Amino acid sequence: SSGAAVISYPDRGTSSSTDTVTLTDTSTSSVNSNPASTESVTVTFLRSTAPSSVSVSGLPVSTVVDSSRNYPVSATVTNSDGTPLTFQSVTVTVDRGWVGAAGSTVATGLTSYQTSTDGSGNFTAYVGSTRTGTQSIKITAGTSGAGVGSASVLYTPSTAYEVHLVGSSAFVPKGGNTTYTATVHDEFGNAVGSGVALSFTSTGAGAFTAGTSPLS
Numbered sequence: 001s002s003g004a005a006v007i008s009y010p011d012r013g014t015s016s017s018t019d020t021v022t023l024t025d026t027s028t029s030s031v032n033s034n035p036a037s038t039e040s041v042t043v044t045f046l047r048s049t050a051p052s053s054v055s056v057s058g059l060p061v062s063t064v065v066d067s068s069r070n071y072p073v074s075a076t077v078t079n080s081d082g083t084p085l086t087f088q089s090v091t092v093t094v095d096r097g098w099v100g101a102a103g104s105t106v107a108t109g110l111t112s113y114q115t116s117t118d119g120s121g122n123f124t125a126y127v128g129s130t131r132t133g134t135q136s137i138k139i140t141a142g143t144s145g146a147g148v149g150s151a152s153v154l155y156t157p158s159t160a161y162e163v164h165l166v167g168s169s170a171f172v173p174k175g176g177n178t179t180y181t182a183t184v185h186d187e188f189g190n191a192v193g194s195g196v197a198l199s200f201t202s203t204g205a206g207a208f209t210a211g212t213s214p215l216s
Contacts, residue, residue, distance in 0.1 A: 009043060019043045051088060051141035052080040054149025058124075059137075062154035065188055067106045070128035073099075073151060076121050077141045084121025088141050089114065095136045097129025097155070106130055117141075129155045130188040158186035160196050177209060 009021060022040040058074040073092060077085045091114045092099050098106060099113040104126050117123045129135050132155050139149035162185050169178040180200070184192040201214040208215045 048079040048081065048083075049085060049142075050079060051077050051085055051148045053078055054139050054141065056137075056139075056149060056151040059127075059151055059153055062156060065130045065132060065155045065158050065186065065190060066128065067130050067188070068128075070098075070100075070102075070104055070126040071153065072102075073125045073127055073137060073139075075123060075139065075149060077117050077123070077148065078121065084117070085141070086117055086119050086121050088117045088121070090116055090123050090125075091140045092125040092127075093138045093140075094127055094129075096131045096133065097127060097135050099125055099127045099137070102126055104128070127153065129153075130190075131155065132157050132190045157190045157192045158188065160184045160192050161187040163198070172206065 005023075009019075020040055020042050054075045054077050056073055056075045058072040060071060063069075063071065075090075077088050077090065079085055091112060093112045095111070098104060098108050098110050100108050100110050101113070101115075102124075104110065104113075105128065113125050115123050115125060127135065127137060135153045135155060137151040137153070139151075141148050164183045164185065165180055166183075167178050167180045172178045182198055182200075184196045184198070186192055197216065199214045199216045200208065202208060207213065
C-alpha cells in the first residue's frame, strides 16, 4: 500500500563475489509496463575477517620428555569459508610444559606465546615439556580472542635416572620383616613405567624373604 516491495538477499557463502539484483516492473496495469521498467543494484559480499578455524600440522602424537627439545605447531588460520587470514594476531597457550618461538626451552617457562599469521595466513609456534601426560594446546586468534583451534601431545617418561627407597618401618621386629618400596624416576622427577630392572642388595645378618642377595 505504500508502494514499497521488500525482499531479503542473504549471503550464501560466496565471499568476495559481486551479484547483480534486477527489479523489473511487470505489472500489466503499470504505466511503464510496455516496455517494462527495470532497475538494478549490485550486491558485493565482503570476505569475513573473523577467524573460524585453525588446521594444525607438524606435531607428534607422543614423545619423550626433554628439557631442550621442542616441536612445531604449524597452523593456518581461516575464516568461515576457508579463506586464509593474513596478519592475524594469534595466541598459543599450553596447560603444561612451555610454548614459544623456535629454540625455546624449559628455561623460558612460558605457557602463553603471542605471534601473528604471515602473508599466507600461516604461523608457527613451538611446544615442549618435562612433565609427563597430555599437553593441551589452545589457539586463539583475532581481536576478540575467540578460540579457533586446539591440539595435544602426549609426553612419556624419559629413561630411569634415580630410585627412591622407602621402608614401611624403621625397625624389623624379631622374627618378622619389613617391606621396602622402590620408586623409579626419570631425571625430571616423573615416575618411570613398568619394565625397569631393579636389583636389591643387603648386608648384615638379615636376609630377603627369598633368601638371596642380591635380589633382582
